[in-house]
Structure formats: structure tokens, C-alpha cells
Amino acid sequence: MPADPPSATAADLPRAVQVVVAGGGPVGLAAAIELGRRGVSCLVIEPRTTVSHARPRCKTINVRSMEHLRRWGIADRLRDRAPLSPAWSQDVVFCTSLAGYELSRFTGVLGLVPDGDRFPELGQQAPQYVLEELLRDVAGELPLVQLATGTRVTDVEQDEAEVRVTVSDEAGQRAIVSAAYLIGADGPKSMVRERIGSGYLGEHALRPNFGMVFRAAGLWPHVAHGPAVHYWVVNPAAPALLGPIDTDGTWWIIAFGVDRETGEREARRLIDAAAGVPVEATVLSTDPWTARMQLVDRMRVGRVFLAGDAAHLNPPFGGHGLNTGLGDAVDLGWKLAAVLQGWGGPRLLDSYQTERRPVQEQVLREATANMAVTSTELLADNLGDDDAAGRQARQAASERIQQTKRQEFHALDLVLGITITDSPVIVRPQAPAKSFAAGTLLPHAWLGPGRSLYDELGEGFTLLRRGGNADGEGIEKAARIRSVPIKIVDEPAPDAGGPALALIRPDRYLAWAGNREPADALALIDAVRGA
Numbered sequence: 001m002p003a004d005p006p007s008a009t010a011a012d013l014p015r016a017v018q019v020v021v022a023g024g025g026p027v028g029l030a031a032a033i034e035l036g037r038r039g040v041s042c043l044v045i046e047p048r049t050t051v052s053h054a055r056p057r058c059k060t061i062n063v064r065s066m067e068h069l070r071r072w073g074i075a076d077r078l079r080d081r082a083p084l085s086p087a088w089s090q091d092v093v094f095c096t097s098l099a100g101y102e103l104s105r106f107t108g109v110l111g112l113v114p115d116g117d118r119f120p121e122l123g124q125q126a127p128q129y130v131l132e133e134l135l136r137d138v139a140g141e142l143p144l145v146q147l148a149t150g151t152r153v154t155d156v157e158q159d160e161a162e163v164r165v166t167v168s169d170e171a172g173q174r175a176i177v178s179a180a181y182l183i184g185a186d187g188p189k190s191m192v193r194e195r196i197g198s199g200y201l202g203e204h205a206l207r208p209n210f211g212m213v214f215r216a217a218g219l220w221p222h223v224a225h226g227p228a229v230h231y232w233v234v235n236p237a238a239p240a241l242l243g244p245i246d247t248d249g250t251w252w253i254i255a256f257g258v259d260r261e262t263g264e265r266e267a268r269r270l271i272d273a274a275a276g277v278p279v280e281a282t283v284l285s286t287d288p289w290t291a292r293m294q295l296v297d298r299m300r301v302g303r304v305f306l307a308g309d310a311a312h313l314n315p316p317f318g319g320h321g322l323n324t325g326l327g328d329a330v331d332l333g334w335k336l337a338a339v340l341q342g343w344g345g346p347r348l349l350d351s352y353q354t355e356r357r358p359v360q361e362q363v364l365r366e367a368t369a370n371m372a373v374t375s376t377e378l379l380a381d382n383l384g385d386d387d388a389a390g391r392q393a394r395q396a397a398s399e400r401i402q403q404t405k406r407q408e409f410h411a412l413d414l415v416l417g418i419t420i421t422d423s424p425v426i427v428r429p430q431a432p433a434k435s436f437a438a439g440t441l442l443p444h445a446w447l448g449p450g451r452s453l454y455d456e457l458g459e460g461f462t463l464l465r466r467g468g469n470a471d472g473e474g475i476e477k478a479a480r481i482r483s484v485p486i487k488i489v490d491e492p493a494p495d496a497g498g499p500a501l502a503l504i505r506p507d508r509y510l511a512w513a514g515n516r517e518p519a520d521a522l523a524l525i526d527a528v529r530g531a
């Protein structure tokens with residue numbers, strides 16, 4: 001693996017780039033990769049010189065994020081680095097402890113098993129740092145992307161012509177970089193958000209949670225439930241959620257309702273209680289956190305856009321925060337590139353907030369609903385008893401778990417199914433079709449073994465001609481007149497149903513669909529490019 005780049009100094013920074021990205025976390029790096037691949041020069045400002053392994057945080061990289069990685073050509077690189085393959089386990093187990101009774105189980109969770117044609121890439125379980133290290137490497141391979149670690153954004157000013165970003169290095173030296181646009185992907189404490197006068201609205205959960213990473217090489221033989229990606233421990237001594245980081249004995253755990261002080265004092269007791277047996281464990285790092293349910297009031301002010309945790313925070317249940325942030329990065333990335341390349345119009349940038357906000361709101365609602373029932377809420381008398389009362393309590397718990405937790409682990413309708421209903425750059429008929437409608441993600445199809453329809457799509461727009469339809473000349477010509485990159489793809493034998501023509505955006509959403517070309521193809525192209 002290439003070494004981390006040395007810290008940058010103010011003197012190393014360019015005076016001007018097309019886009020400055022504040023924050024080289026997963027979302028900022030994803031935005032830079034989307035932009036850099038599209039020929040846009042960008043500078044990523046990031047204080048951390050190395051990626052810490054102390055806080056694995058995101059473990060669930062969902063099928064939609066994996067699809068972005070596939071489009072960037074790096075899905076396999078992530079799988080090569082991930083300590084656990086999807087084949088290792090696709091189960092979530094609820095139990096009284098790792099060594100104790102099983103209460104309930106969900107199988108085929110979190111997009112870890114194929115689902116017919118539904119998506120081309122399985123989800124992947126991997127600690128967030130594995131993804132971040134890969135994204136750093138990939139950003140570093142793009143000639144137009146510069147990652148300046150050891151630097152931070154300290155001020156932002158903008159006018160009609162440009163945005164000027166003040167960057168400070170570790171020695172306190174400053175540089176001002178001007179750019180056409182700034183993306184604030186600088187996390188929950190975003191300096192960019194503060195500078196543009198945007199603010200979070202929403203709530204903060206009161207319950208503390210205590211995260212740890214620990215090594216317990218001798219723990220696996222005590223695990224009574226076989227491999228799983230999550231073990232939800234329903235046990236009054238340590239209501240918790242834990243899972244393996246690798247198969248060698250490194251684990252993450254979240255102890256619910258435990259504050260920092262208690263967690264640090266009682267770390268070993270919490271691990272033993274979750275394991276159900278005393279184990280030799282070494283705590284490698286701790287990470288206390290509380291859940292927040294917050295969205296910014298404005299995701300854009302002038303030339304500055306917010307993305308990722310700088311713009312929205314949701315409880316981690318269901319594994320959506322980072323994945324939603326990657327969705328922001330992709331959406332903003334292709335739209336900014338289109339505008340910088342001259343074919344995207346101003347409404348394309350307006351559509352960023354219009355399109356992403358409903359997605360973020362829906363994710364926030366689901367993640368909050370997921371948080372309503374955790375191990376703590378599932379506690380009940382007798383769960384650990386080896387008698388009739390125990391069996392009855394476990395049966396009741398199992399029923400409750402199946403009723404309340406299924407959606408959290410089988411959330412593909414949320415991950416793939418969100419429809420953009422109100423966007424200035426999506427042309428929807430008065431009565432949109434139920435499937436294959438403008439504003440939905442292009443339904444995936446396998447064209448042959450391992451050959452995805454998505455792999456055939458262009459980097460710009462794609463006109464999909466379905467079922468031998470040879471129409472589409474007018475749309476193609478209109479796109480060329482407006483310099484909109486377009487690729488024509490014939491899908492010879494699509495599943496029954498759906499329109500004969502579909503105009504697909506770079507993010508694989510349908511911008512328009514119909515059985516024949518509209519009378520004014522130029523008006524269609526102008527609408528979808530936000531002119």
C-alpha cells in the first residue's frame with residue numbers, strides 16, 4: 001500500500017483550482033474522485049495526515065455505494081482490502097450473549113446476497129478506515145486531484161465570480177486558494193457550514209453509547225451462533241451490539257446507554273458480559289458517541305455546497321450516514337462537472353438540494369425508527385433462564401425482534417428505491433409509470449454472466465433504446481447541439497414492460513422515459529441539463 005503523503009504546506013497549494021473540497025473524509029474524497037474522473041481539477045484540504053483505525057464507525061457499505069465504486073473501477077479493490085468477504089456471513093443474530101441463547105436471526109441482510117437482477121454489486125462490510133484509505137489512494141492516482149493533508153480550511157469568502165478559501169497548514173502559514181466552487185465535506189463540526197451561515201436543525205438523542213475496538217484472540221470458540229456480521233446482545237449486564245472486524249479476533253462493540261467515564265472504567269466487564277464468558281481482551285480504542293437527527297437549513301449558499309455529515313446526521317442504525325454522503329458526492333460531482341464543462345445550466349446546481357433533501361429526510365426517518373428498538377428496549381425478564389419461563393420469554397423476544405428489526409437489515413427499498421419526485425431537471429409525465437419512471441434509478445439488468453447493463457452506460461447521459469427500438473435520433477442530435485455527452489445503448493431483450501426509450505443521467509437515474517421521442521427534443525435536453 002502506498003505510504004501516506006507527507007503534510008502539505010501553504011506554499012505547496014495552487015492559487016486556483018476549479019473546485020476546493022474541504023474535508024478528505026469519505027465524502028470529500030468521493031466528491032474529488034467523481035470530479036477528477038470527469039476532468040475537473042480539485043484540491044482536497046484535510047487536516048489528518050493518516051487515517052486512524054481507532055474508530056471503525058461505518059461498517060455497512062451498501063449496494064448503491066458499491067455500485068458507485070464499480071463505476072469508478074474500484075469495487076474489487078475494496079473487496080480485496082476488506083477483512084471479511086460477503087460470503088463470510090450474511091446473518092444478523094440477536095442473543096443473550098455470544099456464548100448464550102440465540103433469540104432470533106435475520107439472513108441475507110444488508111445486500112450481502114444476490115437478489116436476481118436487482119443490483120450488480122453486493123454490499124460490503126468493511127471498517128470505514130479501509131474505505132477511506134482506498135479512496136485516498138484512488139484520489140492520489142487522479143492527475144487532476146491534489147490531496148493536501150496537514151491543512152485545514154479556516155475561512156471562506158465568495159462573490160459572484162469566485163470563492164476564496166483560506167487554508168492554514170500545521171505551521172500556521174496561510175494561503176488563499178480561489179475556485180469556482182467549494183464543497184464543504186468537513187464533517188459534523190463543519191467550518192464551511194458555519195462560514196456560510198447554514199445551521200443544523202433537529203434533535204440530539206440523550207442516550208450515550210460507548211464504542212470500543214478490542215482484540216480477543218480466544219473469543220471465537222465461545223461464539224455459539226456461528227458467523228454473523230452483527231450480534232445484538234440482549235442482556236441487562238451489557239445491552240450491546242458487536243461484530244467482528246476480521247476473523248483473527250479483532251472486534252467492534254457498542255455498549256448502549258454507557259457514558260465515557262463508565263465505559264472506560266468498566267470496559268473489560270462490558271466485553272465479558274457481551275461475550276457471556278470471561279475473555280482475555282485488550283481494548284485498542286474507545287469511541288463514545290450520541291445519535292443526532294439533524295439536517296442543515298441550507299445545503300447551498302452561492303458557490304458553496306455542503307455534503308455528507310456537514311449537511312446531515314442520522315443515527316447509525318441501518319448503516320446509512322456515509323452511504324447517503326457518498327450519494328451527495330456523486331450527485332454534486334457530476335452536476336458541478338457539467339456546469340464547469342459548459343453544458344450544465346444553473347438549474348442543475350439548484351437541483352442538488354431539491355433532489356438530495358428528500359433522500360436525506362427519508363434516511364433520517366428510517367434510521368430514527370431503527371433506533372427506537374435496540375438491545376436495551378428488547379430487555380425482558382427470564383431471557384437467560386433454562387426453564388419454561390425462559391423459553392417463553394425468548395419466544396416473545398424473537399417475535400418482537402422479527403416485527404421491529406426486519407426493516408433495518410432489509411432496506412433495499414430505501415437504498416435503491418427512492419424516487420425523485422420534484423426536481424427541476426427531471427421530466428416527469430403527469431401520471432408517471434409505476435416502474436421505469438423518470439426520477440427512479442434505472443432498473444438493473446444482467447446482460448450476460450457478470451455483464452451488467454450499468455457497465456454499458458456512458459459517463460455522461462445515455463439514451464437507452466429498448467427492445468429493438470431504433471428511434472432516438474432527435475434526442476441524440478439535440479444533445480450534440482448542446483454539447484451534452486451522450487451514448488446510445490441498445491438493450492435488445494429487456495424484461496416485459498417499461499418504455500421504449502429512456503434517458504439516463506450520469507448517476508443512473510432516469511431523467512426522462514417514453515415510448516417515442518418528444519416533439520421538441522431540444523427542449524427535453526435543455527430541461528435535463530438545467531438550462
Ligand SMILES: Cc1cc2nc3c(=O)[nH]c(=O)nc-3n(C[C@H](O)[C@H](O)[C@H](O)COP(=O)(O)OP(=O)(O)OC[C@H]3O[C@@H](n4cnc5c(N)ncnc54)[C@H](O)[C@@H]3O)c2cc1C
Nearest residue numbers: 023025027058059060153186187308309319320321322323
Ligand atoms: C458508531 C457509528 C457507526 C456508523 N456506521 C455507519 C454505517 O454502517 N454506514 C454508514 O453509511 N455510516 C455509518 N456511520 C456514519 C459515518 O461514520 C459518517 O456518516 C461518515 O464518516 C461521514 O463522512 P464525511 O466525509 O461526511 O465526514 P467525516 O468522516 O467526519 O469527515 C470529515 C473530514 O473533514 C475534516 N475536517 C474537519 N475540519 C476541517 C477543516 N476545517 N478543513 C478541512 N477539513 C476538515 C476531518 O478531518 C474529516 O476527515 C456511523 C457512525 C457512527 C458514529
